[in-house]
Amino acid sequence: MVYVIVRLFGLLVLGVFSGIRDQSPTEHLFSWDADWYLWIAEHGYAATGQAMLNGNGDADPQSVLAFFPGFPLLTHGVAFLPGLDPPAAAMLVNLAAGLACAYGLARMGRTVSGSQRSGLVLVALFAAAPMSIVLSMPYSESLFCALAVWALLGVLERRWMQAGVACALAGAVRHTGVTLIAVVMLAAVVALLHRRDGNRPLIALLAAPCGLLGYLGWVGLRTGEFDGYFEVRQDGWSSAPDGGIATARFLGEALFTEESTFVTFAAWILLAAVALLICCADRRIAWPLGLYALLTVVFVLGTDGLMFAKPRALLPAFPLLLPLAMALGVRRRPVMIAGVGMFVCFGSWFSAYALTIWPYAL
Numbered sequence: 001m002v003y004v005i006v007r008l009f010g011l012l013v014l015g016v017f018s019g020i021r022d023q024s025p026t027e028h029l030f031s032w033d034a035d036w037y038l039w040i041a042e043h044g045y046a047a048t049g050q051a052m053l054n055g056n057g058d059a060d061p062q063s064v065l066a067f068f069p070g071f072p073l074l075t076h077g078v079a080f081l082p083g084l085d086p087p088a089a090a091m092l093v094n095l096a097a098g099l100a101c102a103y104g105l106a107r108m109g110r111t112v113s114g115s116q117r118s119g120l121v122l123v124a125l126f127a128a129a130p131m132s133i134v135l136s137m138p139y140s141e142s143l144f145c146a147l148a149v150w151a152l153l154g155v156l157e158r159r160w161m162q163a164g165v166a167c168a169l170a171g172a173v174r175h176t177g178v179t180l181i182a183v184v185m186l187a188a189v190v191a192l193l194h195r196r197d198g199n200r201p202l203i204a205l206l207a208a209p210c211g212l213l214g215y216l217g218w219v220g221l222r223t224g225e226f227d228g229y230f231e232v233r234q235d236g237w238s239s240a241p242d243g244g245i246a247t248a249r250f251l252g253e254a255l256f257t258e259e260s261t262f263v264t265f266a267a268w269i270l271l272a273a274v275a276l277l278i279c280c281a282d283r284r285i286a287w288p289l290g291l292y293a294l295l296t297v298v299f300v301l302g303t304d305g306l307m308f309a310k311p312r313a314l315l316p317a318f319p320l321l322l323p324l325a326m327a328l329g330v331r332r333r334p335v336m337i338a339g340v341g342m343f344v345c346f347g348s349w350f351s352a353y354a355l356t357i358w359p360y361a362l
Contacts, residue, residue: 002120003102006127006344007136013348014133017356028355030087032362034138036064040072041079041086045222054236063236065219065229070173070211071140090138097142098135102127104149105318109325111156112284118329121340125321128344130269131312131362133351141315144173148180148292148316155187155288160200163187164207171212175229176316179295184208187288239305250307262308262358265350269311273297279323293319309362311350 011025018025030038035052045064054063071093079089102123109119126145127135135142147170154163167184171177185208188201219229233239247270254267277297280290296317300310314320328339354362 002123003098003127006124007098007132009344010128010133010348010351011136014352014355017352021356023356029133029137031137031355033067034090036067037072037075037138037140038086038090040064040067040069041075041090045069058236060236062223062232065222065232066236068140068173068175068215070169071138071143074143075138087138091136094135094138094142097146098127101142101146101149104146104153108149108153108156108289109322109329111153112286112289112322113326113329115326115329117336118326121329121336122318122321122325124340125325125343126315126318128347129315129321130265130347130350131315131354132347133355134312134315134362140173141312144170144177145316145318147173148177149318151180151184152288152292152319154204155184156286158191158197158200160188160191160197160202160204164204167204167208168211171209172215173211174316175212175233176296176299176313177212179292179299181208181212182295183288183292186291237305239303241302242304244302246304247301247307247310254307262350262353266308266311269314269350270301273314273317273320274301276320276323280319282323282326284326285319285322289319289322293317306361308354308358308360312362 014028015025018028039052052063054060054066071090075086075090075093078084078093079086081089084092105123105126106116106119109122110116113119126132135145147166151163151166151170154160154166163184167177167180170180185205188205188208191197191201192199192205216229219232220226222228223231225231230240251267251270254263258264258267274297277293280293297314297320300313300317324343328336331339
């Protein structure tokens with residue numbers, strides 16, 4: 001209920017922005033990366049033709065390989081249900097994944113803080129995070145986050161089969177699954193070294209990387225290059241590790257010379273992520289959650305590419321919201337509602353602004 005209400009509010013704000021500009025909300029929801037995912041859902045990894053342009057504005061037939069198959073494959077399967085086409089199937093998949101993610105986040109928040117209220121606050125914060133509008137678009141974030149939540153819960157609750165399978169599936173959804181894989185495998189190794197749970201952690205250790213390695217291997221065979229996937233991302237979206245140089249340059253320009261409201265807020269969101277990461281040092285937050293947040297933030301900030309898309313890329317780093325959820329969860333109800341309400345309003349505004357006013361890809 002909390003997740004659905006917050007997401008409906010976000011869609012309402014998007015509708016208001018679209019109406020002011022005499023535009024259709026649907027047109028915005030099915031834009032940018034949604035075109036790629038829906039193409040794959042309908043046609044597989046066939047060449048997309050001149051109409052599909054990558055992040056550099058080029059019509060490279062290899063660019064479609066930058067998108068992992070998990071989400072479009074599931075969308076393709078659901079589209080076989082009566083009365084559903086791929087766009088409707090994609091929205092249904094995201095709704096189901098969002099609800100599964102919300103249930104997992106509530107459980108995670110309750111496990112960490114011991115408070116059901118903090119768990120529900122965590123759900124609201126995640127559903128309203130900046131660029132959370134993609135949770136209601138044909139994007140892969142909703143599915144990936146759902147799988148990541150349940151993989152991490154599997155680690156915390158020592159359900160190693162759950163952790164391994166969810167992690168393997170997440171690795172087939174987004175390349176950022178590498179951070180989740182690292183955490184699950186490390187947790188499994190620690191459990192094996194301490195001789196906890198017998199040999200069951202071995203299941204997670206072996207299963208976790210299968211999805212990611214499987215797709216990277218397939219792209220390598222398709223392109224004829226061992227590192228074919230990374231070349232596709234570099235050629236199409238200029239996305240490659242650079243030690244954070246591009247992000248540091250972006251922050252400096254955005255905070256001191258940029259005149260765009262959106263870019264300035266995007267910069268502050270990146271800085272807020274770093275601040276929340278420091279707060280994750282709280283002893284109540286289990287080390288797998290803190291490490292996953294750390295690796296995800298390092299992965300996002302340490303790569304080049306579309307700087308103003310990084311708030312969206314930080315959505316899977318949901319443990320960052322745990323300190324804020326715990327702080328609000330113990331406040332008096334009016335204070336808690338006011339704090340969550342302000343966060344929801346800002347996140348919904350940022351998402352709507354990004355889709356209707358900001359002219360570049362997200």
